[in-house]
Amino acid sequence: MQSVNDYYSAIQLRSDRWSSLREATGALGRDPQGKKADALRSQIEELFTSLALIERYWAFPGMQAFDHLRRQFEHGNLDDLAFGVHRVTRALTTGAYRRRHIPLDRESAEVDDHEDEAMLSPEARALTKPYFEVMIVDDLNEHQERWLKTNVGRMRRFEDPFMYETVIVPSLEDALIGILFNHNVQAVVVRPGLRLKSGVDLPILKRYLNRVGGAEGLEGLKPENFGAELCRLIASVRPELDAYLVTDRSVEEIAGLDLGICRRVFYNQEDFQELHLNILRGVQSRYKTPFFTALVEYSKQPTGVFHAMPISRGKSISRSHWIQDMGAFYGPNIFMAETSATSGGLDSLLEPHGPIKKAQELAARAFGSKQTFFATNGTSTCNKIVVQALVRPGDIVLVDRDCHKSHHYGMVLAGAQVVYLDSYPLNDYSMYGAVPLREIKHQLLALKAAGKLDQVRMLLLTNCTFDGVVYNVERVMEECLAIKPDLIFLWDEAWFAFARFGPTYRQRTGMNAANVLRERLKSPEHAKAYEKQAGKLKDADDEKLLMTRLVPPPDARVRVYTTQSTHKTLTSLRQGSMIHVNDQDFKGEVEQSFHEAYMTHTSTSPNYQIIASLDVGRRQVELEGFEFVQRQVEAAMSMRKAISTHPLLQKYFKVLTAGDMIPDAYRESGVESYYDPHQGWTDIWECWEKDEFVLDATRVTLAVGGTGWDGDTFKTQILMDKYGIQINKTSRNTVLFMTNIGTTRSSVAYLIEVLVEIAKELDDRLDDASNMERRAFEHRVKALMEDLPPLPDFSRFHDAFRSDKVTIEGDIRTAFFLSYDEKNCDYLDLHGSINEAMASGREVVSASFIIPYPPGFPILVPGQVVSAEILAFMRALDVNEIHGYRADLGLRVFTDEALAQRMGTKLPEAAE
Numbered sequence: 001m002q003s004v005n006d007y008y009s010a011i012q013l014r015s016d017r018w019s020s021l022r023e024a025t026g027a028l029g030r031d032p033q034g035k036k037a038d039a040l041r042s043q044i045e046e047l048f049t050s051l052a053l054i055e056r057y058w059a060f061p062g063m064q065a066f067d068h069l070r071r072q073f074e075h076g077n078l079d080d081l082a083f084g085v086h087r088v089t090r091a092l093t094t095g096a097y098r099r100r101h102i103p104l105d106r107e108s109a110e111v112d113d114h115e116d117e118a119m120l121s122p123e124a125r126a127l128t129k130p131y132f133e134v135m136i137v138d139d140l141n142e143h144q145e146r147w148l149k150t151n152v153g154r155m156r157r158f159e160d161p162f163m164y165e166t167v168i169v170p171s172l173e174d175a176l177i178g179i180l181f182n183h184n185v186q187a188v189v190v191r192p193g194l195r196l197k198s199g200v201d202l203p204i205l206k207r208y209l210n211r212v213g214g215a216e217g218l219e220g221l222k223p224e225n226f227g228a229e230l231c232r233l234i235a236s237v238r239p240e241l242d243a244y245l246v247t248d249r250s251v252e253e254i255a256g257l258d259l260g261i262c263r264r265v266f267y268n269q270e271d272f273q274e275l276h277l278n279i280l281r282g283v284q285s286r287y288k289t290p291f292f293t294a295l296v297e298y299s300k301q302p303t304g305v306f307h308a309m310p311i312s313r314g315k316s317i318s319r320s321h322w323i324q325d326m327g328a329f330y331g332p333n334i335f336m337a338e339t340s341a342t343s344g345g346l347d348s349l350l351e352p353h354g355p356i357k358k359a360q361e362l363a364a365r366a367f368g369s370k371q372t373f374f375a376t377n378g379t380s381t382c383n384k385i386v387v388q389a390l391v392r393p394g395d396i397v398l399v400d401r402d403c404h405k406s407h408h409y410g411m412v413l414a415g416a417q418v419v420y421l422d423s424y425p426l427n428d429y430s431m432y433g434a435v436p437l438r439e440i441k442h443q444l445l446a447l448k449a450a451g452k453l454d455q456v457r458m459l460l461l462t463n464c465t466f467d468g469v470v471y472n473v474e475r476v477m478e479e480c481l482a483i484k485p486d487l488i489f490l491w492d493e494a495w496f497a498f499a500r501f502g503p504t505y506r507q508r509t510g511m512n513a514a515n516v517l518r519e520r521l522k523s524p525e526h527a528k529a530y531e532k533q534a535g536k537l538k539d540a541d542d543e544k545l546l547m548t549r550l551v552p553p554p555d556a557r558v559r560v561y562t563t564q565s566t567h568k569t570l571t572s573l574r575q576g577s578m579i580h581v582n583d584q585d586f587k588g589e590v591e592q593s594f595h596e597a598y599m600t601h602t603s604t605s606p607n608y609q610i611i612a613s614l615d616v617g618r619r620q621v622e623l624e625g626f627e628f629v630q631r632q633v634e635a636a637m638s639m640r641k642a643i644s645t646h647p648l649l650q651k652y653f654k655v656l657t658a659g660d661m662i663p664d665a666y667r668e669s670g671v672e673s674y675y676d677p678h679q680g681w682t683d684i685w686e687c688w689e690k691d692e693f694v695l696d697a698t699r700v701t702l703a704v705g706g707t708g709w710d711g712d713t714f715k716t717q718i719l720m721d722k723y724g725i726q727i728n729k730t731s732r733n734t735v736l737f738m739t740n741i742g743t744t745r746s747s748v749a750y751l752i753e754v755l756v757e758i759a760k761e762l763d764d765r766l767d768d769a770s771n772m773e774r775r776a777f778e779h780r781v782k783a784l785m786e787d788l789p790p791l792p793d794f795s796r797f798h799d800a801f802r803s804d805k806v807t808i809e810g811d812i813r814t815a816f817f818l819s820y821d822e823k824n825c826d827y828l829d830l831h832g833s834i835n836e837a838m839a840s841g842r843e844v845v846s847a848s849f850i851i852p853y854p855p856g857f858p859i860l861v862p863g864q865v866v867s868a869e870i871l872a873f874m875r876a877l878d879v880n881e882i883h884g885y886r887a888d889l890g891l892r893v894f895t896d897e898a899l900a901q902r903m904g905t906k907l908p909e910a911a912e
Contacts (some may be wrong), residue, residue, distance in 0.1 A: 314335030
């Protein structure tokens with residue numbers, strides 16, 4: 001049996017313990033007097049002991065049933081024990097306990113003629129009532145607990161839209177462990193009898209407490225305040241839950257307390273019916289899907305279609321003799337719900353007043369924003385909408401140079417003066433990390449010294465990066481606001497929509513950080529801290545400011561936007577995305593321009609199926625996002641451990657750790673790896689709370705250069721063509737495996753099997769290889785793992801596209817459109833004429849975006865000077881796809897005449 005320390009997750013521990021108990025009780029029941037009987041009895045006793053600490057946090061099978069199974073073991077009823085354990089394990093695996101009562105004794109089970117959960121069709125599952133659990137926090141004896149459960153249970157009615165069971169825990173700490181451990185919990189009832197400390201001493205459960213900072217600082221809390229404090233802590237950990245506080249304190253005392261997510265306070269009364277109705281109403285408020293429901297109802301209405309879209313109601317398909325296969329493949333409902341109408345209970349995405357508006361309001365609540373807007377053509381368009389709405393021609397924008405290409409094109413459309421920020425390079429793996437805070441502050445201070453701070457409009461960063469590097473969002477915004485108090489932030493969270501629903505991850509999202517900052521800036525403590533620091537830094541030079549963690553002024557404006565590809569990490573049809581807004585000046589300054597930008601980029605015929613999927617995806621994450629994200633992280637952690645500890649895989653592969661992908665200077669916690677074969681698991685809360693950058697655990701970057709294949713070859717010819725494993729991103733010597741909320745433990749197991757098979761084949765091939773073949777293999781490995789070209793920084797904009805030589809911003813829009821006239825451009829061969837041009841002292845300036853895949857971002861933008869480092873990197877690229885570069889002609893550059901003419905049109909003072 002695996003040690004507790006081998007598990008990252010208590011959920012995995014629980015699942016495996018029940019599976020082990022099923023195997024052990026089955027084996028003992030078949031041969032109770034055999035040679036292994038004593039060992040099996042010891043194993044079963046140990047399993048019962050470890051499960052007893054865990055099962056108290058779950059309603060199924062419940063402690064009463066669990067204790068009954070344990071007594072059967074103690075009394076020697078081995079057949080009944082094996083039968084009961086098998087039923088529990090089967091119900092936990094299939095989720096059958098969520099749909100119906102699961103009898104554990106033979107007599108009741110014989111008349112239990114329900115279908116197996118795994119055999120139910122999707123239609124049948126959709127007709128069952130959703131199940132959840134209610135956690136009641138009160139320190140009760142066994143008799144009191146039974147009385148409370150019975151009274152709550154009596155309130156349930158057949159017509160209730162949901163079914164739920166209760167689980168009772170005695171303390172504040174147990175409640176926090178429980179809501180982080182038990183993903184079925186949707187409501188918490190806090191009663192006045194709770195105590196502070198848990199009696200459970202299991203390290204893996206205590207680790208859950210660490211994820212909320214533990215219960216330190218609560219020792220001096222008065223018992224009468226335990227309930228209110230618990231409500232507040234729940235709000236910080238799982239804000240989607242409902243809490244209900246039962247108290248005997250006066251309304252005046254309660255009114256002054258922070259009750260977090262508390263939906264209602266019950267005053268010293270046992271009104272079980274009112275509690276029951278409130279619990280159902282709270283879950284119903286999250287279960288609502290206004291637009292999806294409206295679309296379903298619309299599809300049922302008889303209509304005569306006299307508008308665009310012959311496919312509406314499926315008419316053009318059902319009447320066809322040649323495309324019936326399409327109708328059979330998709331089924332009728334998708335066509336019944338297809339329409340271009342905005343009436344009949346539906347709504348307009350461009351001017352929402354009905355169910356789409358309500359759906360967006362519910363999404364804003366779920367993601368912690370003030371306003372949320374749906375998009376049906378991807379986050380690329382979301383990025384352009386936000387940039388166009390906020391940036392005016394001539395505004396200075398600080399942009400992460402290796403951000404998504406949509407941002408670069410957005411800068412062109414907006415006419416921004418662009419300051420490109422360089423991320424730290426990871427030359428060994430041909431990828432970039434993220435932009436250090438020092439670099440951002442340095443550029444802001446340089447602009448301030450040049451008297452241009454009033455022109456600075458926005459900071460645009462990718463969080464998290466494709467490779468999983470995550471910013472300390474709150475700290476970045478704090479320190480930047482200390483320099484520029486009205487700076488706008490656009491966080492591209494295309495790959496990070498899921499982060500809102502994991503407590504560790506949530507703290508590094510744009511919307512969460514915006515809400516925290518808004519509260520902090522209003523506090524008297526913050527005003528004092530600002531005044532104290534302002535006095536110390538009165539005459540500080542830039543170096544001192546760069547070395548200091550700056551405090552923003554209390555009157556700083558919190559203006560934050562995030563764009564998210566819902567379809568990439570949550571449930572949504574392709575192209576379903578969201579824009580989240582938390583801008584204190586949105587109503588007064590931005591709303592109209594945002595509306596115009598939204599109109600500019602949003603189709604007048606948006607896909608209703610995508611909108612409906614966004615609505616349903618929001619419902620899912622409010623009710624089970626916590627569970628799915630938890631399982632996603634577990635899957636990735638299991639993958640890390642399996643690869644890192646397999647002796648054969650270690651010969652050819654390496655899982656890149658936080659230490660590999662984030663330099664020491666940016667890891668204050670000192671955490672090198674999330675899993676170490678010698679030390680076990682690292683609790684990631686500490687580094688996620690402190691470090692400048694952290695690594696998203698759900699992304700596993702695997703160095704594959706040791707196989708002799710580059711990343712692109714390994715992806716296409718090995719993983720995809722041979723084994724059917726699909727991935728998105730590679731670098732010269734790595735491939736990226738992204739887990740998501742749909743990743744299963746079986747998927748991880750299959751991947752490990754495939755990697756082992758690849759490693760075995762490599763071993764066999766090398767065993768049979770000749771000396772020349774071995775040397776060729778070693779040469780390929782060396783070329784991929786050692787002889788790597790250094791990643792180039794952004795060089796600079798040519799003076800023709802700069803307003804002066806004091807600061808580095810450039811006019812990318814002018815350069816972009818200057819290239820539209822062919823006479824302004826020429827082509828230079830990478831291995832010939834460009835050498836001669838640069839050797840003669842000519843400044844070669846790119847006329848196009850040059851975007852190799854990988855890495856997938858521009859290494860050259862219009863108006864940028866081609867440096868020797870960039871040229872060396874382009875020559876070393878061995879990828880098949882380079883957007884903007886024509887191998888038959890060469891690199892498209894501006895002619896000297898075009899640049900000279902552009903320089904001649906500049907104002908005299910700017911040309912000096």
